[in-house]
Amino acid sequence: MSGSSIANETIDHSKNREPFSFYKFITNKYFLNVVSIVAFLLIWDYVAKEKIFRDSLARPLEVVDQLYMLTYMKFAGTNLAGHIWASTQRVLIGFIAASIVAVPLGLFMALNKYVNAVVKPLFDLFKPMPPIAWVSIAILWFGIGEMSKVFIIIIGTFVPCLLNAYNGVRLVDPDLYDVVRVLGGNRRDEIFHVCFPASFPAVFAGLQISLSSAWTCVLAAELMNSRDGMGFLIKRGMDTHQPTLVLGGMVLIAAAAYGTSLLVTLLEKKLCPWKRTIENL
Amino acid sequence: MAYKEVTVKQPLLLTVLPYVSIAAFFIVWEFAVSSGVIPNELLASPSQVVSTFIDKLSNPNPDGAVMATHAWTSVQEAFIGYLLALLVGIPLGLAMGWFNVVEGLFRPIFELIRPIPPIAWIPLTVFWFGIGLAGKVFIIWIAGIVPCVINAYVGVRMTNPTLIQMARTYGANDWQIFTQLCIPSSLPMVFGALQLALAYCWTNLVAAELLAADSGLGFLITMGGRLGRPDIIVLGMICVGISGAIIGFIIDRVEKKLLAGIRR
Amino acid sequence: MAHKLKLHCDNVSKTFIQKGNQEVPVIRDVTLDVYENEFLVILGPGQCGKSTLLKIFAGLETPDTGYVTLDGQPIVGPGPDRGIVFQGYMLFAWKTVRDNVELGLKLRNIPKSERRDIGQHYIDMVGLTGFENHYPHQLSGGMKQRVGIARAYANSPNIMLLDEPFGQLDAQTRMFMQKETARIWEQERRTVIFVTNNIDEALYLGDRIILMEGKLPGTIKTSYDIDLPRPREHTNIDLLKLRATITDNTELVL
Incomplete structure (x- = not known):
């Protein structure tokens, strides 16, 4: 329903393009999400592989x-x-x-x-x-x-x-x-x-x-x-x-x-x- | 301006009905069991439960411990797990609400773990920690941390954006805004989490004890079931209910004291 | 004014109970006559009982003493012969503009096609043509209040009661809505009782202004007739003179 709002003003969604910045890239939300999931799986896999919980965790x-x-x-x-x-x-x-x-x-x-x-x-x-x-x-x-x-x-x-x-x-x-x-x-x-x-x-x-x-x-x-x-x-x-x-x-x-x-x-x-x-x- | 005081009367029926209702419930229960409408193997009457309770105060049979031990075990587990959940969950939620990097890193993992019912962790914790204190504390911790994180996160997110802009124009940096503005304004939400987390912790404590324990109120219920003793089951259920209500009441009081200056 | 008497309010008083046991007198001994097709404005600052007075006219509150009659009949409860526009819009968030406007007709079991025609007439009148299928949250404040006005008119009431209808609008929208209200009133002559705390609004719209005392319990202080031609201008010199008189007669109680 959000698209059909009839405010008096029109909002311009287009943003000026910003130059590429490394800091911006690594703090980007989606990048961090991917890092987070990958790290989670890798740590899980590592912990299971090294048998830190003996044989009580599966990869x-x-x-x-x-x-x-x-x-x-x-x-x-x-x-x-x-x-x-x-x-x-x-x-x-x-x-x-x-x-x-x-x-x-x-x-x-x-x-x-x-x-x-x-x-x-x-x-x-x-x-x-x-x-x-x-x-x-x-x-x-x-x-x-x-x-x-x-x-x-x-x-x-x-x-x-x-x-x-x-x-x-x-x-x-x-x-x-x-x-x-x-x-x-x-x-x-x-x-x-x-x-x-x-x-x-x-x-x-x-x-x-x-x-x-x-x-x-x-x-x-x-x-x-x-x-x-x-x-x-x-x-x-x-x-x-x-x-x-x-x-x-x-x-x-x-x-x-x-x-x-x-x-x-x-x-x-x-x-x-x-x-x-x-x-x- | 001082106003004249008057007393407003509620209809008598409305004041009396709740007590009538509760009394009727117990009378019907007692009568249904003692008259044999409900067989005694299926349900114990209130009077039997009371006498079992008095007996259990000093008699460790048939489940191996007296009432006080069971209650103390449960309260101890619940309290440690609950405190740990608050200590980890609230700062994490606050940080997720304000720092994008923290949110980006922790939100996906949190969202992955959130839909798993805490009691699904019971087998793994039994593998990892055995059936002692640590395992149950872990389950309770998992159960309690979810509402803490969510409420703290939402609390920070709901900070009035105009106030944040105001702080920026006064030259406050991110950290100052976070500590001086976002955290205080999220407090009502955070305190809301205290009650919620407690309810979650208490529910899951019972589940954890049902499956893996050698004492505690949940264990008492399980033993009652195994021995076919409805009086012990009902006693355990009532104790769980009453202790949960008492802890909830205490937290409610603490919350009111602490929030006295914040909420209008 | 040789008009017919429409609403008569006789010695009305009302006391509320606050916080369980405090007695707060809100209105005391209000006597007031409203004539057919008159635009009456009740003017007073916040917290002077004017909204309560309106609720008594609507039949939503019963006076502790005194009585109110409409066309000679005593008012005993709310009814569709009185249309109300509320300050907080009070639209049904789950109904579209059309369903909101047609609600009163629907409650009186008017057949669907007739309902549609009447509803459309008033939607057009308040200038909301094209927004029939929008939900209230999609409208601006001014538009929401237009729905409120259309909803009240659609029930074709004998008398319109407006309770600070533009209180939540910004200054420009408010002026515009005042103009619209005057236009609609010229178009659909009805008796109107309009409650406001804004002197300019009162002067712009009213045939007569009832000034209320600025503290509880609310009482009527004075009344002013405004015999100025319409449409009026806010900068009209006679209007400004009257404005000064009323302002001098209003002391602020903080």
Whole structure:
């Protein structure tokens, strides 16, 4: 949307060409970024090659090799795609189930102070308890199957979804309600024309936090007990002392977490075209 | 001008409802377990949890340590990891925000490591440091450093550009602007990181202890699970929640004291 | 002035509660008549209760004592018969210019094609033709307030209430918007109550100026009739004389 701004002034983006300078070149942002990544990989490779952590760190290329091997070889019953999907599926089920309930509940809590007075203290009670602390009791309740993993994810995603939706509505400029009322709207119009759209950005911020929490939870659940998934790869690598498998699992889960968060960002851009993009982070 | 003071009354129902709600929660829980609606193998009642707690204060069985030892282990690990995260993360974030060279060098690595959930590091830390203190401190450090860096970075970046220009016209150099202007103006963001980092540290501490530990509150929960003792699991969860809330409260207080002059 | 009485405000007082338990008297005993098709300006410095008075007219606040009638009917709540333009624009960031302007019509269930026509008429009137599908963040301050004005007019209210509408604009844009406001008022004759803290704005626009006391609680100090032809010039000698009188009558309380 940034290109269509209609300021009164026109801004000339063309800069005067500066003469080449060595200092400018080595402090250029992109040059430094490349240096940084290359140095990171080289140091990693060196540390692994020289066995500074004995045999507990794999070289970057070995990790790539391991991941490549898994794409065509079955490992514990399925190949790489199967493991990625197993974890992603759990995250998606838990995340969607939690957000479908938590976002409306959060909005509802913000709109009705009596509901809020009943529900909020219970959430304040559970909020300081890390979702991962539920792992043991989840296994006790639901066994070691899918249900216990999804349960952990729901626990981990529910609270941030709910709180952000709640705060999103509460932080709406109250004068905007006045506008609707002055234009002849009733309470229902206030909710649909102001509350919901105004809280959208906050809801999406909550979804982002929830998603990252969901990946942490699925990992914790899979590390505790599972037969497939990326956490399983890491756990198996830990038990059989294979650093390539551990590092491969870490790379995969980071990529998956990054990918899903990108999806949510894209969805937000699609659904909130009015939101100004805030630079970086 | 002094204004006349009046008292404003909230509807009685709104004042009472939160307490009713919490009381109802505990009563339903107690009743559901003691009446057998929820089998005792799956959940312990609040009264059982309390009696287990009193018992665990002096009895090291069945998990090998008394309550105080577990709590102390966890708090110690969390605190060391948290402090190290602040000591490294905040200066790094501040420097990344102001010095382009630092940003250029560290941002890519930071962005590479950021999406990895901290608990994914557990196996590597077990390989490297064993299951002792050092390994868990490392996990907690990784968990805590991310919000520190981000908030310090954003805090510096959000410094009012007009103030920076003003400082330049007064002849301040880069270093002076950084120390005299950018750091103070980023403080509210940095303090915001304290709470956030603590929450991250505490969550990941529990995860680290679940997988690799021989004492600590997370270990207590795991042992409860292995022994099939829901009272111990619930006790561990409640202790984790309460200690997390207490530490959060202390930090909130410290933050308010330190920020008294900055925030309006 | 042999005009018909439009709005009558009788002995209105209002007290706010601040910081939980402090009672702040904002308006005391304000009595005021507004006539049909009159451009009334309420002039006063910041913090003198004039915005609160306007909110009471709008029905967004209820007076503690006294009452307000519009066309003889007491005002009990906000309604589409009164159009308001707010100081902070108060546009809906998630609606385009068109949707913002048409909101009042939509809330009153006016069919889409009719809505489109009315909306377009007022968008054209405030000079925003071509910007119908822009979002508010893409507009300059002056343009945002034009949307605010169009939105209020589109509901075809009986009376327009403007609360320091140009307070956030720069001096040039402000002058330009004053000219536009005068033009629109000539074009669409309505009763207007315009709240401002700017004497020049008041003199340029008003048929009558109500001067408020410069401290809380707000009370009416005096009122001035301005029988000068339109369009006016800021440098008109009669205007400047009146300006001096009003300035002499305004003491600053800091």
